[in-house]
Each structure stands twice: as structure tokens, then as C-alpha cells.
Amino acid sequence: MRFDVLTLFPEIFSGFLGESLMAKAIGKGLFQARIWNIRDWAGGRHQSVDDKPFGGGPGMVLMPGPLFDAVEAVQADDPVQGILVMLTPSGKRLNQALAQELAQQQRLVLLCGRYEGFDERIRLGLKPLEISIGDFVCNGGEVPAMVIMETVMRLIPGVLGDPASAVEESHSEPGLLEYPQYTRPRVFRDMEVPEVLLSGDHSRIARWRREQTLLRSGVDAESSKTKADGKR
DSSP: OEEEEEESOGGGHHHHHTSHHHHHHHHTTSOEEEEEEGGGGOOTTTTOOEEOOTTOOSSOEEOHHHHHHHHHHHHTTSSSOOEEEEEEEEEEEOOHHHHHHHHTOSEEEEEOOBTTOBOHHHHHHHOOEEEESSSSOOSBSHHHHHHHHHHHHTTSTTSSSSTHHHHHSTTSSTTOOOOOOOOSOSEETTEEOOGGGGSOOHHHHHHHHHHHHHHHTTOOHHHHHHHHHHTO
């Protein structure tokens, strides 16, 4: 998979891509990441990419010209046309199911906004997939872009050391949260590891973990069992 990120602040991504699983996955060739500075397509001595909104109002709005030029040039950089993703609070909410859909793509082009957002003609003309990471506002699209990259990256085969990690995590099964995890020591400040996890009985452990998943997720165990039985 290839990620292309269009941003006004490319240096934000340096540490993010140079550490931990991200750096290891890039080093193994499991995915590529290219960071592009939108100002490289801005005209004039000041490389302006924003202007005051028509009709008045606070802040500045990203102009369509530099954004169209940047997206078109980046798309042309590879024979595979990327899925253009615009990071915006009004977009479709990111969840695990959407992350899994994105992970099936060969290339994602992530468009990061700033200031008061995008000129509406960018949305109308480029027709991006609009994604939001939640009902709140960030200073720009860079952090949401990182969230998408990390969420999708974990689903690429070979990135996680144990493939089962991505299967058992929270939200892998819609609406359910992962069961509690414990490690050594067995007792810490009078808090003990549940006995079942020390039993060596894998069927008991599996049942306990399922019960804890349902409890933590606020799902009634009997109701869940009835629905599961009804699907057989």
C-alpha cells in the first residue's frame, strides 16, 4: 500500500513515520509513505494557499487552485489512481469497518486542511471520500491523517508481529471491546490476576474472555448467545 499526504506542514510527519511499527513496516517495504507540501503548487512570492472568505467571516479559507494542482500532480506520480480522502469534521465517521475497507486499497491520498477549511469547490470538483475521526475539531488534518494511517497500517499483513492481534482487538467485532489483559506479577498492590487465566484451561479462558468482552461492551450475554444461536 502507498500513502500520499498533502499538507502545509510536512515536518509534522517526520517523527511519526520514523518511529516504532511505522518505521519497521516502511523498512520492510510493507507500505510506502510520501509527504507533499501543498505550497509547492502555490503561486506568487509568498506561496499563498489561502484567502479571506467571500461574504466575510473569521479566518482564512484554502483556495481551490493550489489544491487542485497539488492533488492532480500527486495522483499522476503513480500509475495507480489513489482514493482521495479529505479530512473534515463533516465527513463519514472513521470506524474499524471503514479502516478495513481502506486497507483493501492499493493507494490512499490524504488531503489535510487548515485554517477555516476548504473552498467548497474542492469538495465539489475533486469528489473526495470525506472522513472525520470524531465530533470535535483539530487545528488541521494532519493528526486525523496520522490516525487513518496508523489504523489502516495495522491491518496490512505482516505489520503486526502476531496476526491474531488485529483480530482480537477492540472494535474488530462491531460494537465490542477487547477483554481485560494481565501480565506479571500475579499480585500487584493487592490486585490479583483472575484465577482462570492461570488455570491452563484454554476453553475456560476463552469463555471468560468472551464474558468479559460482552460485560465491558455493555452487551447482555444471554441475548448475545440467543442471537448467535439464531444465526446457525
